[in-house]
Amino acid sequence: MSRPREKRETGEQDLFRSRLDQIINMKHELVRLAQAIDWPVLKERFGAVYSDGPGMPPLPTRLMAGLAILKHTFNLSDEVLCERWVENPYFQYLCGEEFFRHDLPFDRSSMTRWRSRMGEERIVALLQESLSIAVKTGAMKPTDTRQVIVDTTVQPKNVMFPTDAKLIHRARERLVRLAKRAGLDLRQTYVRVGKLALIKQQRYAHAKQFKRANKALRRLKTYLGRTIRDISRQIAGDAELDALFKWSLYQASTVLEQRQRQRGRKIYSLHAHEVECIGKGKAHAPYEFGVKVSVATTLKRSKGGQFALHAKALPGNPYDGHTLAAIIPDMEKTIGN
Structure with a gap:
């Protein structure tokens, strides 16, 4: 992956646009923060994951690091941060923009990919820089x-709250979807009767009719067990299909066998x-x-x-x-x- 093309302060003027440092309050807290952060150090730390090579260069490090700082400072989601970034000139100045922009220079999913690419070790660099700035400014x-x-x-x-019935129902649905993508012809998918059994189990449990609720739960387990055995028979001896279904079958079998008060590892969410x-x-x-x-x-x-x-x-x-x-x-x- 090629290295990001970092923006540099050019100081150029534009006949039709005003520079951000000419229209904002340079004593604002975000402006002072942008001036106090050691951006070259962050560029060096975060740039270590990249290498010179072919392909489209990633987004500038200051832009992505600035977005991460703003996200955690103001406790914003990625969607809200993107909306605020377009409206707020101080946000744009912190991220290295020279002129006010009316559109996003990145896609929202770029933030998620950048965080996963950096990993926990390099995100710690933001924490270290925040502590360094706190000492420099006398805050600590x-x-x-x-x-x-x-x-x-x-x-x-x-x-979602992990009830046994929901987990069993979701495990069967995931296996059926995966089987369709793999081209397997299942004897029965239990799409309609499985949903009906889940609704019955939830209603009986809400009405404290536990005998009927347990009967509906056993029916859901039966549907999941049949689906597991049907898929296992069809993929037997096929190494490619076995690798494709291995994790999903393991999750489904674990959900089918686990009990409420058992010791050890349990699955509370499939995804x-x-x-x-x-x-x-x-x-x-x-x-x-x-x-x-x-x-x-x-x-x-x-x-x-x-x-x-x-x-x-x-x-x-x-x-x-x-x-x-x-x-x-x-x-x-x-x-x-």
């Missing part, structure tokens, strides 16, 4: 990082298999479905506020006390203290 003293608070919380995933069921003792949310995250902050409030020094996802729902051995060295590496 280096001594404030000597005592920290390390705690864990849950980063909830936007998934986000990293989701765990985590209980943090909250009265309003006894159980949350997501990934455990470790967060480290300064012990005392600094002049500029409370600063986050480290954040790391902890898949597998490990015990909190067992995570410090890995988190403390990472945090020391991030803050250099």
